Amino acid sequence: MRRIIAALTLLALTHAPGQPAGRPRHTYRPQDRPHLSAALAALNMTTNDLSFKKDVAEPRFALKRVRELLDDPLLVPLMADEILAAASAGTGPCWGLAHALLEAESRPRAPVPFGELVEGWEAVDLRIAEGLARFYEDAERATRLLNAAFETLKPEERVHMSAALLGGVFRLEDRPALRAPLRELGIDDATLDRILLDARRVDPGPATDRFLSVLERVSMANLLAAGRTLQEASDRLAQDLADTETWPAAPVRIPTSLGDIWVGSTGSDIYTNPALLIVDGGGDDLYTGQAGAANGLRDRTRLAAIVDCRGRDRYESDGLLAPGAALFGAAAVLDLAGDDTCQAAYAGQGAGLFGIGILEDRAGHDLYRCHALGQGAGYVGVGMLRDEAGRDTYEAGFYAQGFAGPRALGLLVDRAGNDRYAAGGQEPDYERFENRYVSLAQGFAIGRRPFAGGGVGALVDLAGNDSYVADVYGQGVAYWYAAGFLLDCAGNDTYQMFQYGQGTGIHLSAGMLADLGGDDFYTGHALLQGSAHDYAVGILFDHAGSDTYSAHEASQGRAMSNGLGLLLDSSGHDAYLARQPANCQGIGHDGHYREYGCLGLLLDLAGPDVYSCGARNGARALRPDYGIVYDVKDAK
Amino acid sequence: MIRNRREKRCVLGATTMLCLAAMLAHAAEPAFDANAASLDELFFHVQRYATTELKKECKRLAREELLARGTETLAYLAENSTITNGWIYILADQLVPKLEAAEAAPILLANVQAQNDNRRRFATFFLGFYDVPGYAPAILPLLKHDKLAGLAIRTLGKWRVKQAVPRILPFLKADKERRRILAANALGEIGAPETVPALLDALHDPFFTVRRAAGRALVRLGRPAEKAALAALNTDNCSVQRELIRVLQAMKSRHALKPLRRMLADQDPLLRADAARALVAIDADAARKWLKQAGIDPAPFLLHGAAETGR
Numbered sequence: 053m054r055r056i057i058a059a060l061t062l063l064a065l066t067h068a069p070g071q072p073a074g075r076p077r078h079t080y081r082p083q084d085r086p087h088l089s090a091a092l093a094a095l096n097m098t099t100n101d102l103s104f105k106k107d108v109a110e111p112r113f114a115l116k117r118v119r120e121l122l123d124d125p126l127l128v129p130l131m132a133d134e135i136l137a138a139a140s141a142g143t144g145p146c147w148g149l150a151h152a153l154l155e156a157e158s159r160p161r162a163p164v165p166f167g168e169l170v171e172g173w174e175a176v177d178l179r180i181a182e183g184l185a186r187f188y189e190d191a192e193r194a195t196r197l198l199n200a201a202f203e204t205l206k207p208e209e210r211v212h213m214s215a216a217l218l219g220g221v222f223r224l225e226d227r228p229a230l231r232a233p234l235r236e237l238g239i240d241d242a243t244l245d246r247i248l249l250d251a252r253r254v255d256p257g258p259a260t261d262r263f264l265s266v267l268e269r270v271s272m273a274n275l276l277a278a279g280r281t282l283q284e285a286s287d288r289l290a291q292d293l294a295d296t297e298t299w300p301a302a303p304v305r306i307p308t309s310l311g312d313i314w315v316g317s318t319g320s321d322i323y324t325n326p327a328l329l330i331v332d333g334g335g336d337d338l339y340t341g342q343a344g345a346a347n348g349l350r351d352r353t354r355l356a357a358i359v360d361c362r363g364r365d366r367y368e369s370d371g372l373l374a375p376g377a378a379l380f381g382a383a384a385v386l387d388l389a390g391d392d393t394c395q396a397a398y399a400g401q402g403a404g405l406f407g408i409g410i411l412e413d414r415a416g417h418d419l420y421r422c423h424a425l426g427q428g429a430g431y432v433g434v435g436m437l438r439d440e441a442g443r444d445t446y447e448a449g450f451y452a453q454g455f456a457g458p459r460a461l462g463l464l465v466d467r468a469g470n471d472r473y474a475a476g477g478q479e480p481d482y483e484r485f486e487n488r489y490v491s492l493a494q495g496f497a498i499g500r501r502p503f504a505g506g507g508v509g510a511l512v513d514l515a516g517n518d519s520y521v522a523d524v525y526g527q528g529v530a531y532w533y534a535a536g537f538l539l540d541c542a543g544n545d546t547y548q549m550f551q552y553g554q555g556t557g558i559h560l561s562a563g564m565l566a567d568l569g570g571d572d573f574y575t576g577h578a579l580l581q582g583s584a585h586d587y588a589v590g591i592l593f594d595h596a597g598s599d600t601y602s603a604h605e606a607s608q609g610r611a612m613s614n615g616l617g618l619l620l621d622s623s624g625h626d627a628y629l630a631r632q633p634a635n636c637q638g639i640g641h642d643g644h645y646r647e648y649g650c651l652g653l654l655l656d657l658a659g660p661d662v663y664s665c666g667a668r669n670g671a672r673a674l675r676p677d678y679g680i681v682y683d684v685k686d687a688k
Numbered sequence: 689m690i691r692n693r694r695e696k697r698c699v700l701g702a703t704t705m706l707c708l709a710a711m712l713a714h715a716a717e718p719a720f721d722a723n724a725a726s727l728d729e730l731f732f733h734v735q736r737y738a739t740t741e742l743k744k745e746c747k748r749l750a751r752e753e754l755l756a757r758g759t760e761t762l763a764y765l766a767e768n769s770t771i772t773n774g775w776i777y778i779l780a781d782q783l784v785p786k787l788e789a790a791e792a793a794p795i796l797l798a799n800v801q802a803q804n805d806n807r808r809r810f811a812t813f814f815l816g817f818y819d820v821p822g823y824a825p826a827i828l829p830l831l832k833h834d835k836l837a838g839l840a841i842r843t844l845g846k847w848r849v850k851q852a853v854p855r856i857l858p859f860l861k862a863d864k865e866r867r868r869i870l871a872a873n874a875l876g877e878i879g880a881p882e883t884v885p886a887l888l889d890a891l892h893d894p895f896f897t898v899r900r901a902a903g904r905a906l907v908r909l910g911r912p913a914e915k916a917a918l919a920a921l922n923t924d925n926c927s928v929q930r931e932l933i934r935v936l937q938a939m940k941s942r943h944a945l946k947p948l949r950r951m952l953a954d955q956d957p958l959l960r961a962d963a964a965r966a967l968v969a970i971d972a973d974a975a976r977k978w979l980k981q982a983g984i985d986p987a988p989f990l991l992h993g994a995a996e997t998g999r
Contacts, residue, residue: 482738
């Protein structure tokens with residue numbers, strides 16, 4: 053039944069009104085399914101056995117859809133299909149996806165219009181003014197929806213949540229200099245002291261309970277509706293002003309009760325102040341300071357939008373929130389053309405933190421750089437970065453590039469071009485691999501162990517020969533009642549990282565990497581390439597090309613501690629290289645003192661292949677406790 | 689000794705503040721005096737995420753000191769297992785193997801009788817690491833406790849408490865998959881031949897986790913289970929038949945060679961493959977000949993056999 057519901061959701065997403073009814077792409081292709089059944093049959097198992105117990109904890113809350121992935125792992129590729137369908141179809145269907153995944157209540161509260169008159173439109177051309185008026189009406193609606201989203205949260209609770217999140221992620225405890233930017237956001241010292249004290253308690257229960265009780269009160273339906281309203285308003289404004297030539301000679305400011313509206317020139321303008329909307333006709337502009345960032349802790353900065361029509365623009369910020377970031381608010385940045393540079397000292401570029409943050413770039417070769425919480429990062433809300441064209445470079449420290457925390461969807465979608473994604477190099481992986489860095493990115497989601505589940509993080513790249521580099525945790529991985537996806541549709545790609553990723557689930561979670569085309573290279577150290585550890589599910593599907601998989605240990609259809617690991621490669625001449633062959637390639641683990649084993653599956657469905665473990669082409673090589681290398685000599 | 693949760697929080701809070709003040713005042717100093725530190729103080733340092741060299745050094749010293757304090761630390765961890773901090777179990781996991789049963793088990797037993805379920809859970813789990821079956825009367829009643837029954841099954845199994853068998857046996861049909869697994873494991877460890885029919889029945893379970901746990905238990909039971917497995921091999925249920933082949937293979941049952949050889953001619957290729965694999969595992973040299981006679985290439989099974997024995 054759950055699979056039927058998932059399939060119907062997928063159908064709805066792929067046939068959304070206004071979208072071409074394309075044939076849905078399946079990450080788990082119908083023709084591959086008999087082979088999985090055959091591989092399981094060789095182990096005297098059926099697909100029902102994949103549902104062995106993995107959901108063994110009792111978090112205070114976890115997304116139902118994520119929880120189902122542990123019970124029925126074959127829903128993981130269906131969720132991947134759902135994400136892929138929405139990401140391919142445009143920003144609009146992504147709202148439906150967010151709605152479905154985040155269990156938003158069925159209907160947002162109907163907003164009541166302000167009916168308030170705002171003056172000052174006469175300062176700009178009438179055609180622009182008409183567009184602005186329509187935008188403003190939508191902004192009023194979005195404001196009402198935001199009010200409804202957070203109406204049960206007291207102001208001091210919002211401040212505390214912001215301090216706990218940002219102070220924790222950017223490690224206020226070790227970096228006192230962080231106080232200044234936190235104060236600028238509107239967080240007082242007393243709150244900062246309190247969260248530092250909370251962080252030092254050996255019993256995190258009471259503070260976490262307080263945090264979660266606030267987090268649960270956010271009305272997701274209203275929040276999503278607010279974000280959608282702002283994003284669609286920005287999009288409509290861009291269409292309204294597409295062929296406008298009558299831009300002012302210098303930026304014009306229009307004050308409104310929701311914040312300033314700036315109408316820029318076709319020259320190189322500089323914007324530094326918070327604004328409800330900045331619409332710019334052209335030129336190489338600089339957006340810095342608080343421009344383009346929404347901060348709900350301050351009055352009149354809860355909504356922020358930028359529509360930039362042309363030029364090689366720079367979006368830069370030294371503050372905690374860079375353009376495209378929202379904290380208890382909604383932000384939408386829409387850049388229509390030009391090779392742009394986005395640099396954030398902290399969060400930005402599609403970061404929804406108790407909010408909705410969207411950055412959409414329609415053309416050009418772009419560079420994105422941020423420290424953390426950016427490039428499609430959500431934490432209670434939605435963070436989305438969408439790049440439609442060009443050879444782009446994405447660089448981030450951690451918690452980025454399709455990252456989701458609790459009650460969140462983080463989505464990075466790149467439609468075209470040979471792109472480069474890098475995550476790491478900022479925060480050492482303390483206490484584990486001190487010479488490595490955490491990435492926690494490129495389709496990564498995480499909950500608050502053991503208290504609450506996480507969300508869904510996805511990086512979707514639809515075309516091009518791409519390079520993905522991460523260190524610890526990345527490339528379709530999740531941790532604690534969360535789901536992470538890296539979905540690459542075409543091109544000869546390179547995936548490189550150290551540990552925990554490339555389709556891996558860690559601690560009661562599900563991670564998946566699906567590559568649908570090209571000759572690919574997958575490289576790393578351990579727990580990679582369709583692996584799982586601790587009641588988790590990890591899946592890697594590669595559907596075309598001659599691929600090379602290399603790892604040191606515990607990888608390539610490898611499961612440990614009651615997990616399910618699955619690597620399925622459906623074509624090409626592939627090489628499966630492992631430094632520890634007895635510890636890789638379709639291999640389980642006896643559970644040790646975990647009471648029961650786990651299941652590792654490596655399926656190669658075509659072509660002459662090479663295996664370090666000694667499996668031969670055409671093999672049905674059963675591997676210990678419990679696993680199999682299942683190879684098909686010829687697809688025909 | 690901290691008496692209740694509220695008091696404990698106060699103590700922990702005060703300790704935390706003192707530690708913080710001390711660290712801020714002496715930030716340049718490499719470490720604190722672990723020998724003089726309270727258990728609360730030591731636990732604070734050991735559970736803290738070591739993001740600086742100072743924290744790392746404090747953590748190392750605190751861990752060493754906590755392990756050195758032995759039973760005092762165990763009692764502290766048991767008492768504080770009421771809080772949600774993973775380091776309680778991590779430390780206990782490191783400490784328990786270092787402590788003798790005579791000194792540690794009484795501390796844990798006292799916690800089995802505590803009011804708080806988390807303390808009882810902690811104590812029941814770690815008691816399973818000691819061979820103290822004399823404590824069974826304290827654990828047996830927990831089999832009726834929904835949240836603690838699983839741990840009780842596990843610990844009673846490790847202690848091989850025969851009187852627990854009739855009370856564990858019904859768990860083989862429990863709704864919860866993990867309970868069925870734990871029951872199978874425990875019955876295997878206890879080694880009561882009268883459980884063989886129930887364990888054979890568990891080979892029908894819808895999840896491999898239970899089927900294989902039951903299979904392992906049968907292997908541990910030895911000869912009585914071997915006889916029953918051979919008798920059951922004639923079943924029409926192919927899935928159960930294949931589970932039985934795995935059991936007989938793991939037992940290295942020479943009595944199974946004859947029926948397994950017959951299966952090399954079975955029409956079901958999966959059954960043939962399982963039989964071939966089992967024959968190779970039981971008697972590789974003879975199997976090579978039998979497989980060739982049956983027109984089966986023995987090479988893949990020989991390779992697999994090597995992998996399997998590499999456990």
